[in-house]
Amino acid sequence: MKKTYKIEVDCANCANKMEEVANKTAGVKSATVNFMTLKMIVEFEEGQDVKAVMQEVLKQCKKIEDDCEIYF
């Protein structure tokens, strides 16, 4: 399953880092962050609780960039 989320982040490098940690989060098959359109496209692994996975993604992202936000 693929979902697109709106995100908030100020710097392009942070966006790259968010992509990196999102990809490492369990339950995420692949994630792409588009800094220009401020979107995160996440493909989940089968049978995952989307909400729980996204909460973990957000938690990890907050660690690398305190100012970021993901709307889900």
Add this chain to the structure above:
Amino acid sequence: MNKKQKKVLVRILIAAALMITFSILPLKGMIKFALFMIPYLVIGYDILRKAGKGILNRQVFDENFLMAVATVGAIILGEYTEGVAVMLFYQIGELFQSYAVGKSRKNISELMDIRPDYANIEVDGSIQQIDPDEVEIGTIILVQTGEKIPIDGIITEGTSTLNTSALTGESLPKEVSAGDEVISGCINLTGVLKIRTTREFGESTVSKILELVENSSSRKSKSENFISKFARYYTPLVCYGALALAVLPPIFNMLIFKHPAEWNEWIYRALTFLVISCPCALVISIPLTFFAGIGGASREGILVKGSNYLETLAKTDCVVFDKTGTLTQGVFEVVGVHHNILDDERIVEYAALAECYSSHPISKSLQKAYGKPIDRSRIKDVQEISGNGVTAVVDGKNIAAGNGKLMKRLGIDYQECQHVGTVVHLAIDGTYAGHILIADQLKQHTKEAVHALHAAGMKNTVMLTGDAKNVAECVAEEIGISQVYSELLPADKVKKVEELLAQEGKKEKLAFVGDGINDAPVLSRADIGIAMGALGSDAAIEAADVVLMDDDPLKVVKAIRIARKCIRIVYENIYFAIGIKVLCLILGALGIANMWLAIFADVGVMVLAVLNAVRALAIKRK
């Protein structure tokens, strides 16, 4: 500027004013330190706070942390002005970056502002505005002048001119009247239209296009991936370099050369390294360039599905065209009447009347050329001779219209046509009266487009067609295309493209241009599939990598030009930014570049790279 940016601007101004004042005043000792801490904290408090959080989260290579280390280090060394200045310019750079990015985001989303907000429907004689999503298929909607058509449909009442430029980049308005199909996203210019919707909003052209554009940059290009990888290694590398620079030379000095260690000097040089350690310029400018390139292209009616496709397009050196509907209009028209004994119009009239019961495309084009309603009472005794043509009595005259075989069968001498196309011979009361030539016509800009492709350095241009060999070769020669393959079935086209792909070098790419009808497999097989005339054709939008909103072959050349410009800017930025950074690192290590130069280089490179990136949005109009 938004609120956040204004706040940063105010802080920058205050800090700059204080910094300049204090550096002019003859200050000393603790007072100097205390005073300089004011602008330092004004400009840097948030960076310091983020750096603290970074440490807690073990993010050592966080740029806030690095900036904090560099400036605190400078202050400890007694270089107060430099400490404040580095923080100040770092913030200026960040502000500029956020402003520039915000601005281009806004510009580009305005370009694609084709989403209709509402649809008008008539309820009990009054007009109501409702959400386009709620309109069911078959509903009559009302579009007033100046409004966007919200949903695809057919006009039931009214005439008007439509501005399609938001969709096609074409500035000429289009005339429409009752019975015409219209697509969503066009702006109604002159009259009020009533439209019966034929699709739901979600399936309408506007929704499809928006979906495509919004998802476009999720497919990242190789350059973008290279930059994110580079950024991942660059910062840690420079940091370790800084650490080595701070520690190793002084130790060597002490142990080997028995010199004084000069700790201060080497730590200062190491701090310069930290200032240059941020890869911002690159990381921001490359996606920005692609974004601007895709945005600029969509303004021209060229939709690119991802930045990777811009990259491929820029490397294209072979363009393969499907013939019908791509190079030619795909509609058969009467192009001439030859050897006729009567007026052209009379010949066409007789042929059209005689053929009026046939549903063959040839008959349709005859009717179209005739252009008047058919009075069937004038026609009697119609006989269709399969594979030959028809005979009929029109206005009391015996008319025979058909191919050469029909003329032979009736024993009538006829003239062969020298031109390429389908020929309809006509005989009146047993006498040969001339023939009508019907052909698929070239598009207006086909020749120009092929010529421009060669001028742009294409190694090869190829035409694929199912047409007969002589027809195909004739067309190929006329438009100046370099290779032609004829008499191909749809499946053969895929094979041909595969053969051509095999001839391409590793870095050379092949583009296939088709109209999306019957050629979806070829579109997806080519390195890059370009579908043209995609307005309303879902299959084409799905299968292609690049979608041309109208059917002008010149757009292919334009798309390639835009892609090349975009990639050129990307490379300029990569070389420029990495080059300057490496140069500064070397100069910094040698002690030639001080912190001032480092921060100017860092922010300056970023500003220039961003300005260069925005250039991708500007597209020359002819």
